[in-house]
Amino acid sequence: MSAILKINGTKKTFDEGLPPTLSELLNNLEIDAAMVVAEIDGEIIERKSFAQTELKEGMAIELIRFVGGG
Amino acid sequence: MEPLKIADKEFDSRLFVGTGKFASNTLMAQAIEASGTQMVTVALRRVDIENENDNMLAAIDRQKYQLLPNTSGARDAVEAVRLSRLARAASGIAWVKLEVTPDPYYLLPDGQETLKAAEILVKDGFIVLPYINADPILAKKLQDVGCATVMPLASPIGSNQGIKTKAFIEIIIEQATVPVVVDAGLGAPSHAAEAMEMGADAVLVNTAIAAANNPVEIAKAFKIATEAGRIAYETGIAPKSETASASSPLTGFLRNE
Structure with a gap:
């Protein structure tokens, strides 16, 4: 069963169903959790809560990281 | 040199030093x-979920360098507050270089939105270092709402034009009770x-280092220049005069008069 998340403003379809948690989504996307901060539907998710954060169809997820800047 | 105290x-x-525009993370770390420096600015951006993401933080020794996340990209107070909170979650520290720049061409800061965001962030426990136009009245208001510094611009960000706002920065320095950090537009060590020398408490430099032919050498030059200027300010500069004042004695010339 396919499911959709909106990640960083773009819809992404998961043909095999949603990853159950935010941690598993990051694994799935091959993103190192240590370098990102997340926001789901406008709420900041602390890194320590990634593994407990369950994902649901249609959630808007922002994955953000530090880059060089002045 | 006296140490600089910001918040505690x-x-x-x-x-x-700003960390943008470096050709590589290695070069950035060397510069x-x-x-x-003991404080470096960083920005927050979306992860690219289709491509590999470079982890620039790995190149910064957090024991030696305090991070100062900025709110670059924010166009109003709401966006700046959101970015500040994300930065706090990402870095674990509540320091923020508050910048609200709705105009993409000159990147000039919006004072009204900056003040609005500063009030919210200070109440939320942030150490707020706002980037502002060289506006003494705004600087005072930001100081009064609890900002830890004020950071007036010398000239537009990344322009390397030097101190075009001198007269106004001098007023800010004269009136401020929080440290004044001159930010943006400083293009040369001079x-x-x-x-x-004017009495600024610190300077923030990014483009002039990152975009130089040799960022490491120019970073060293900025270090020396910043220290030289500070020492001169602390000790005082000899007075100016309208006329010449001979450095050599005016007696004992080898001529008959």
């Missing part, structure tokens, strides 16, 4: 090291020295 933290270096 002391810094021996009065040069803050940071050469600058002697500009940094000039700001420090």
Whole structure:
């Protein structure tokens, strides 16, 4: 069963169903959790809560990281 | 040199360095090291979920360099507050360089939105370092709402034009009770020295280092210039005169008169 998340403003379809948690989504996307901060539907998710954060169809997820800047 | 105190933290270096525009993380790390800085700015952006993401933080020794996340990209107070909170979650520290720049061409800061965001962030426990136009009234208002510094611009960000706002920065320095950090537009080590001689408490430099032919050497030059300017300010500069004042004795000339 396919499911959709909106990640960083773009819809992404998961043909095999949603990853159950935010941690598993990051694994799935091959993103190192240590370098990102997340926001789901406008709420900041602390890194320590990634593994407990369950994902649901249609959630808007922002994955953000530090880059060089002045 | 006296140490610089911001909020409850002391810094021996009065040069803050921005981490944007470096050709590589290695070069950035070497330039940071050469600058002697103890505080570096960083920005927050979306992860690219289709491509590999470079982890620039890995190149910064967090024991030696305090991170100062900025809110670059924010166009109003709401966006700046959101970015500040994300930065706090990402870095674990509540320091923020508050910048609200709705105009993409000159990147000039919106004072009204900056003040609005500063009030919210200070109440939320942030150490707020706002980037502002060289506006003494705004600087006072930001100080009054609890900002830890004020950071007036010398000239537009990344323009390397030097201190075009001198008369107004001088007023801010005269009136401020929080440290004044001259930010943006310092293009040459002499500009940094000039700001420090004027009595600025610190300077922030990014483009002039990152975009130089040799960022590591120029970072060293900025370090020396910042220190020279500060020492000159602390000790005082000899007075100016309208006429010449001979450095050599005016007696004992080898002529008959």
